[in-house]
Amino acid sequence: MDQWVAAAGFVAVAIIVPVSMLVGAKLLAVTAKSSSKLKTMTYECGEEPEGGAWLQFHPRYYLVALIFVLFDIEAVFLFPWALAIEELGGLAIVDMLIFVLVLLLGWGYALRKGALKWQ
Amino acid sequence: MTESLIFFALAAFILLGAVRVVASRDLVHAVLWLAVVLVLTAVMFLMLGAPFLAGVQLLLYTGGVITLMLFGVMLTRRHHEIGVEVDSSRRLPGALGALALFGAMACAIFRTDLPAWPSSAPVSALEIGRAFLTDHLIAFEVLSILLLAAMIGAIVLGRQSDFGDEPETVYRKGGRP
Amino acid sequence: MTRDEAQQRFVALLQERFGVEEIPDDNYPLIDAKHHFELARVLREEFGYRIYSFVVASHYLEKVDAKNDNAVIDIEHYEVATGIRCVGAPAHLASWRVRVELDQSIPTLFPLFAGADWQEREQYDLVGVRFDEHPDLRRLMMPEDWEGHPLRKDYAIETACPPWR
Amino acid sequence: MTPLMHGFVWGLVIATVLVTIAVLSIWFERKFSARMQSRLGPTLVGPAGILQLVADALKMMQKEDLIPEKADSILFRLAPPFTVLFTLSVAAVIPFSENVLAADLDIGVLFMLAVGGLVVFPVWIAGWSSNNKYALLGAMRAVAQGIAYEIPLVLSAMVPVVLAQSMRFSDIISVQAETHWFVIWPLGPGLIAFVIFFICSLAEANRIPFDIPEAESELVAGVTTEYAGMRFGLLQMAEYLHTLIASAVAAAIFFGGWDGPFAPGLHWMVLKTLALFFTIFWIRWSLVRFRSDQLMALCWKYLLPLSLLLVMVAALFVHYCGVGA
C-alpha cells in the first residue's frame, strides 16, 4: 500500500506542474485594450462556420469503438492470466487459447463485414 | 483517521458526480461526470484492497464505457438539440421513489448488525488469475462466448443502422436511395 | 494531317454546312448564334475536337459616326468567341465568333464540354453575357452581390466598393 | 521519510527533469530537423538558440487569455492541464534506476496502460469543447486512433509481463538484467513486440506518421486549433512528454532499463530513453502521414492478431523454458 501512497504523491506533483504554469500565465497575460466581436468568433479559415461543430457523426464510427471495447475486455483477462502461466502451465495456455480463439472468431466476422473500416 | 478523511472526501465527490450525472442537461457533461465517478471509484477500490480491480476499472470501465458513451452521444445528437430535458413531470415522483428506496435501504443497513470490518491484505493479480483459471474456469470460457455474441449482435445492429447504400454509391446517384 | 489542312477542313465545314460566307484573314469567322451549339457538337463528335480551350466574351458599346451627325453605326452588343481543340498533333484550334445582342443569350456548351461550366460563369461574371440553360450561372470571380460587370466598356476601372477602400 | 513524501519528492525531481528534457527536446528537435533539412534552426536566441524555448514559453505566458464565444468554456479550460496530468502520472511507476523511482507498484504495467489510456479523454474534450469543426474532426480521429492502438499497445506490453511473470517494472527489469534484454531474447516475440509497442506509442502520442488528429494540411491545427497561449503550450508539452515517457517505458520493459555494463544504471536508462526518443524524431522528419482509414486498417488487420499471437508464443516460451531462461 505504501507504494500506492507514493504514487499518490507523484500524482500530486503531476497536478502541480500544469497548474503552476497556468497560474504563471494568468499573472502575466495581457488583455486587449479594445475588443472586437470578431475575436471570439469560431475560427474557420476566415469564414463564418455553417452550423455548429457539435453535430451528429456517422454510425460507422461506433463499430470501431465497439470492437475496441470487446478486445479491451480480453486484455483485462489476459493480465491475471499472464501472471499465472508459470504456476498453472499448459492448462492456463489452453484455457486462454480457447478464449482468444472464440474472440478472434468475432474479429474475423467484423473484418469480413467491413466493420473495421474507418472513414 | 487519515483514511476515513480521504474516504469521506471521496464519497462526497462520488455522490456529487452522481448527482451531476443524473441532472446535467448536457449529455456530454453527464458522460464526463460519470467518468469522474468511475475514476474516483477506482481510488475507492484501491482503499478496499483491490489494486488490480482499480486498474481494470480505469482501463476497461473508464476507458471503454466512457468512449462508447461519448461515441453514442456524438452519433445520436443533432445540432439543434443542445441539452436533454429532464422531464419535469417525472422529477418529483422520481425523487420520491429514489428517496423512499434509499430510506428503506438505510434503515436496513442501520438495523443490521454488521460484522466487524476485517483488515485484509490487498489481493494480487496472480490470485485473481489463479481463480479465473481454476475455480471459475467455466464462467471464464462462457464469458468469451457471451462477448462473441455481443460483438456479432452489435455489428449486425450497427450495420443495419448504416445507410442502405454506402455513401460512395449514394452521391453518385445524386439522390437518396 | 498538318495544321493548314485541318484549317482548310474547318473552313470547308463552316462554308458547306453552316453557310458561312466570309472567312476573314485576321479574325475568326462569325457564325450565327443558332448554329453555335450545333457547330460545337459536330466538331466534337465528328471531327474529334475534344479539348475545350476557351470562351471569350467581349462587350461593344454603341458605335456612332461622329462626322455624320452621330448616326448609329452599330448598336451595343456582345461577341462571344469560342475555341476548341483536337487532341494530339496537329492540335488544331477551331474557333469562331458569335454576335449576341444585349437582350439575347447564347446556348451553353455545358452538355458538350464540362469545362464550359466555369468558363461561361466567368464570362457572365465579368462581361455580363448570359448563357441559356447553364446549370449554375452564378458569379465566379466577383462577390455574389457585386453590382455591374467589370469588363464591360462602360465600367470604370476604379469603381469603388465601400467600405474596403 | 513517509511514502507520501517519498513519492512527492521523487515526483518533483522526476517531473522537473522530464519537463526540462521535454522542453529541451523541442529545441533539439528544431535543431535536428533543421539539420536534416539543410537549415540551421534557431541560432539567434541564446547560444545555438538554446534559449528559444524559454522565449517561446515567456511569450505564451503573456498571450491574451482567449476563449471562443461558442466554446464550452469550463471544459475548454480544463482539458490542457488534464492532458499533462494523465501523461505525467504515468511516470510515477517508471524506474529510472534501482533507486530513482517514485512508486514501485505491483501492477505497474497495468497502471501505466490504464492511466496512459486516459489521455484520450482530455484530448477529445479539448477538441470537442472548442466547438470548431477542425478541432472536432481532429478529436474524433484522436479518440478512434487512441482506442484502436490501445489494444495492440496493451497486448505488446503484455509480452514482457508474460516473460517476466510480473507486472512490476523493477521485476521486469531485473529478470532482463539476469538474462537478456527482452528485445534480444526470446528472439521472435521480444523484438516484434517492441516494434509493435513502439508503433503504437507513436500512434498514441500522435506522432508522424500517425499525427492524423493534428494534420496541419487538412485540419489546420487539429484539436489545438482554438487554443492560444499557455493552454496550447500545455497541450504541446503533453505531447512531447507522452513521447518521452513512452520511450522510457519501452526502454524499461524491452531494453532492460537500467541494466548495462560500466556505467551507473541511471546513465543507461537515460541513454536508452533518449536513443528511442531520438528515433522518434528521426521518423517524424522523414515520413509523411497515413490517412485515417489506412491507419485503422494497419491496426485492426495486422497489429492486433500479430500481438495476440506474440503473447501466446511468449506464454509457450515461459511454459517450456521457464522464466529467465
Place this chain on the structure above:
Amino acid sequence: MHSVTGVDPHLDIETYDPSADLMVLNLGPQHPSTHGVFRVKLYLDGEIIIKAVPYAGYLHRGVEKLCEELTFVQIIPIVDKNDYVSPMMNEQAIAMACEAMLGIEVPPRALYLRTIFAELQRLASHLLWLGTFGMDLGGALGGGATLFMYCFRERETILGLFEEVTGCRFHYNTHAVGGNRHDITPKFSCDTKTTLEVIEKRLEEYVQIFSSNRIYRARTQGIGVLDGDLANSLGITGPLARASGVDHDLRRDAPYHIYGELDVKVFTESAGDCFARTLVRLNEMYESIRIVREIIDSVPEGPILGMKPGKSPGHIKIDASQGYSCIESPRGELGTYIIGGGKSRGASAYRLKIRSPSLHAASCIPYLFPGHTVSDAVAILGTLDPIMGEVDR
C-alpha cells in the same frame, strides 16, 4: 450529364439525405493546403466528401481590365504576376500573342533563350509543386516539410540563374514583344550545366521517395482518378491531362519557339490518379533538364530583339484583328486571346483574355473530391497544382 466519373457536380444536397446532418466544412480561403486563397466548401458525411463546391475569385485583381487600360509594352510586367510560380511563361505567352498578330519575326537567339528559360521555369515550377505537395501529404511539422526544404533549396539555385541574367529573383520582365531584353553570358551556360547536374542527382532521391516509400504510394495511388475524356472536356491540359492518358503536348503537337527542332518526349500515364500526376511531373523535370542540356551550348549568336525598341510605351499597335496563341506552361495550355484596339487605340488591347490552365484544373474539383476523405482532398488539390493568381487573375 458528364457521367464519365458518375459524379454530379451540381448535386442538390437536399436530395442527398435531407435528414442527415452533413458537416459543412470550409477549406480556405486561408488554409495551409489550398496553396493560396482558394475556398472549397465540403459537405461531409463522417469524413467522406459528398459534395465539394469551390469558390474562386479571392485573388481577382482585374488583370484583364488593367490590360485593356495599359499598352502592350506595359502589360508584360503585369501578367508576370498571374502565374507567379513560373512568371516567364506569362511573359512569353503575351509576347508571342503580340508577335503573332503583328507578324514580327523573333531572332533565333531569342528563341533559344526563350526555350531555355521556359524549360528552367518548368523545372522550378515543378520543384515548387513537389515541395508543397510533400507538405500536403506530410504536414508542415513532419517529413513533408523536409521534402519542401529540399525542393526549395534546388529551386533557389534556378532562381539564382535567372537573377544572373535578369537581375531579379522573381518577376523578371525579361521578354519583350519581338524578343528578349536580357542576354545570357557564357558564364550562364556554364552555371546552368552545373546546376542541372546537381538537380538531376537530387531528383533521383525524390523519385526514390515516390517509388519506394509505401506511405507515399498508399496516399496517392488510386486517389482522385481523373478520366481522360473528362479532362479534355474540362479543358484540362498539361501534366494533369497527360497523367490521364491524353497524349497531348503543345511543345510537340503545335511547336513554337524552337521546339520544332527538338524531339520533345511526352510522358503519359494511364492511371489518372495522384500517383500518375506525380510521375508525369517528375518525368517532365528530367525531360526539361535534357532539353536545356541539349540546346544550352548551341545558342546561336545574334541579336535578341527582333524590332527596334520604341521610344514610347505605345509604340506597338495592333489593329482591330483578333487572335489567340498559346504555349505549354508547366500547368498546361496558357493562351492569350487579343482583340486589337483598332486604328485609334491600337497601342492597347480592346479585350485581352488570358486562358489560364489553372482555372480549368481547379474546375475539376467538384468531379474529383466526392467519395474521398478530407485527407485525400488535400492530396488531390496538391496534385492539381492550381496557382491562384492564374485562376483568379
Place this chain on the structure above:
Amino acid sequence: MAVDESQRTYEHPLYQHVERMPGVSVALGSIDQLLTWGSANSLWIFPMATSCCGIEFMAAAASGVDLDRMGSIPRGTPRQCDVMVVAGTITVKMAPRVKKLWEQMPEPKWCVAMGSCAISGDFYRDIYSVIPGIDTFVPVDVYVPGCPPNPEALMHGLLLLQEKIRMVREGTLTREEVRPESPPNLNRPAIGRLQDPERDPLTDEEQTDSAAGLGFGDNLNLAQIRRPRPEPELRPQVDAEPRPQVDAEPRPQVDAELRPQVDAEPQPEVDADEESAP
C-alpha cells in the same frame, strides 16, 4: 517605467497592479526586460500568403534564409500566432476575411505588410477589386517593400519588428523616430487610413460589420454595409460627362477616363472622343 501607452494595443493588468506598489519598480525593470525579450524573440507567423509574395515567404521559411533561426515558425491557426505577415494582394473579396483573421489573433500581435501589393495595392491599386493597402483596415507595424521582397528583406522586416517591440515596451518609440526624414503630413497615407485623423469612424465599424457578416451570403455583405453615408462612394458606372480632374495626389498612370490614354508621350492620332469600338 516610461511606457508610451498610446503605442500599445494591450495592457498587463496584474503586472501593472504590482508595478504601482512602492519599491518594486527596480526589480520589475529586469523582469520587464525579460518579458520583452521573450515576446520579441518568439514571433510566430500567421502567413496570410495570397499571391507572389507568398512564394517568397515560403522561400524565407525554407533553407536559404530560414526564419526559424530567429525563432519564427509559421502556424496555421491565428490563435497561436504573434505576427500576421500579409504577403500579397488583398482583394475586396478577401479583405473581410483578413480583417476577421487578424482580429482572431490574441494580443499582443503585430502585422507586417510584405510586398507593394499589401502596402499600397501596387499597380492594382486603382482596380475595382483591390484594396489599396492593407493599412486601410489593419494596423500595420512594419512595411517590407518590394515586388516581391527578397526573403532577406522579410527577415530584415522581422528584425525591425523585434526592435519596434522593444522600443514600444520601453516607451522610446515615437512616430517621428521611425521615419525622421518625413514631415507628419507626408507620413499620412493618401486615402483614408487607420491613423488618418480625418478618417470616417463609421468606416471602421462598417469594416468590422462586414467581416462579421461573412457566411450569410457567399461573400461580403454589401446590403448590410451600405448604410447611408455622408457621400456615396460608388461612382455611377457610365460616365456621361467627363469626370472632374480632382487628383490632388499623384496617381499612377491610369487616369479616370473610360478609355484612358496612358502613353507617356502624346499620341497625335488618338482622340478621346472617338468611338471606342474598333
Place this chain on the structure above:
Amino acid sequence: MTMQTLLLLTSALFCMGIYGVLTRRNAIALLLSVELMINAVTINLVAFSRFGDGVTGQVFAVFTIALTVAEVVVGLAIVILLFRWRREIAIDSANELRH
C-alpha cells in the same frame, strides 16, 4: 471507513441511478444511470469480498465489469439503430418495438 458508511454510500449511489432511470427520457442518459447503479453494486461486491477469501468477490467484480461493458455495447447499438430509424432517442417512442 466502516462497513456501514460504505453501504450507505453505495445505496445512495444506487438510488441516484434509480432517480436517473425514473426521470430521464433520453436513452443514453438512461444508460448512464444504469452504469451508476452497476458501479454501486461493484463497490459492494469488492467490499463484501473482504469477508470471504478476498478473491472471489473481486473475480465477480471483474466479471460484472466485463458484462456491463458488453451490455453497454449492445445497448448503445440498439440506441443508435433506433436513432437512425426514428431520428430521436426519447425512450417513450421505443415502446413501438414491442409491436
